[in-house]
Amino acid sequence: MSEFTFLKGPKDWWRQAVVYQIYPRSFSDANGDGIGDLNGIISKVPYLQQLGVDAVWLSPFYPSALADGGYDVDDYRDVDPKIGTLAEFDKMVDALHKAGIRLFVDIVPNHSGSGHEWFQAALKAAPGSPERDRYIFRDGKGENGEIRPSELSSHFGPTAWTRITEPKGEPGQWYMHLFASEQPDFNWDNPEVREDFLKTLRFWSDRGVDGYRVDVAHALVKNLANGHLPERQSYDLSLVKHDGTDDLFDRDEVHDIYRSWRQVFNEYDPPRVAVAEAWVHPERRHPYASEDNLGQSFNFDLLGEHWKAGRFKKTISFNLASAAKWGSSTTWVLSNHDVIRHATRYGLPDGLNLDKWFVEGGVNPPVNNKQGLDRARAATMLILALPGSTYLYQGEELGLQEVLEIPHDQMQDPQWFRNPGKSRSRDGCRVPLPWTSTGTSFGFGPGGSHLPQPSWFGDYSVEKQDRDEASTLNLYRLALALRSQLISDESIQWHRHLNSKVLHFSRANGWQSVTNFGTKPVKLPAGKVLLTSQPLVDGKLPANATAWVK
């Protein structure tokens, strides 16, 4: 273990951390195969350090057939050869830690990839065998088992069941997958599955990983006893029961699993931490975050919040209080690899059905890029001033817009393929980053890019923004540097502004944040203006802007 680099420090380092999400295939490509890699990340550690983030969250980098961008994991304790090697992973941890940056890795416990050795063994074994019992295999209905076991549909549509061919060649049993058919769900009632994940957590924690982002954390335990099988859509969250007894999600028993993970986390100094991706009722979100549980749970509420001061305030207050009740801190998220970039969302009318808008071409209504970027910058400064941790998604520091012009035949997202004409493709926020204004794949790598980059990407490049004092990149750098000096305890005080379209609060040490959600410039409170997301107009804060004052 001694060859690995560990970062010591307080056990609650994560409570107000700024965490930068790297989607490894699209960040930086060192070997020129068109897919980002670990050496690419290592080469950008100085960039991350200059940006001023406290931690990086790495989306899956494990061996994978990439049926769902790596969320189909074939081996939980290795690195995808397309991305690098374990030795390079260790080098990356070392480089990050030396720069004072901690590392979260994604853990995908609900399902593996269909190339996982356990799933391959299950296909070769007989119905009822221990190998099949690690997943959810059932006989079909009908005379010859030709009818799927239930009407459960997958998140990506259509059905959540796929029939296999038995080893001797005849059509056989069916297995359950809440996502793509290449993502068979584990049977978490099987102790072997539980043990194996503890082994995985120790494997990465021993290599210096500081924390985990837990994929679909609320889905692991399902009610499948006595032949019961859910018959419903799995993506319609309005169908989920909120009392811990739903057939598929957020069952109370799932917390037993995370309490056992916590015991592993506490074997380390500082204890490892995890953040749950749990799409559950807001009141049931924070139990995942309690001290004997994972530590933190994502609050995604701002992703769909309307651009209104009152709504922001309500959402913020609720999440601060609710996280505190469970002894945790909340998270603020405006973008990630699953949603339309916030610079684009904010350029569209509030409440628009984004899936429908996207599948209808993403042109009606058109995106108002200026409004989108102004609001994105303002919202980012606002959340950075709040107590709790902030999760940033690669490219948002460039003010990147969603890429809406990817030709259909170059899309990669199973959500798009499995539900034609109904679901949005998530590829538009996963296009490789523009590092330079010109040149092969805008500096992403010497060999092209696995998703097509639009010609306007050069205007958003790091190279261009580096030189421009007013750029979004430099705004993020300044904001993160200031935040690290200004940050204090997790209290917040709300202030009434004369204008109800303004959100004004301060932190314990007098650091004030003012956001103008209205359309006219507003007065700022007394004090020194430290940073603004837009230049002031006659000393006033313009529409769609945030100022920090002390």
Ligand code: BGC
């Ligand atoms: C991830 C998605 C992924 C899904 C299945 C999530 O919520 O964020 O990108 O498709 O889990 O693993």
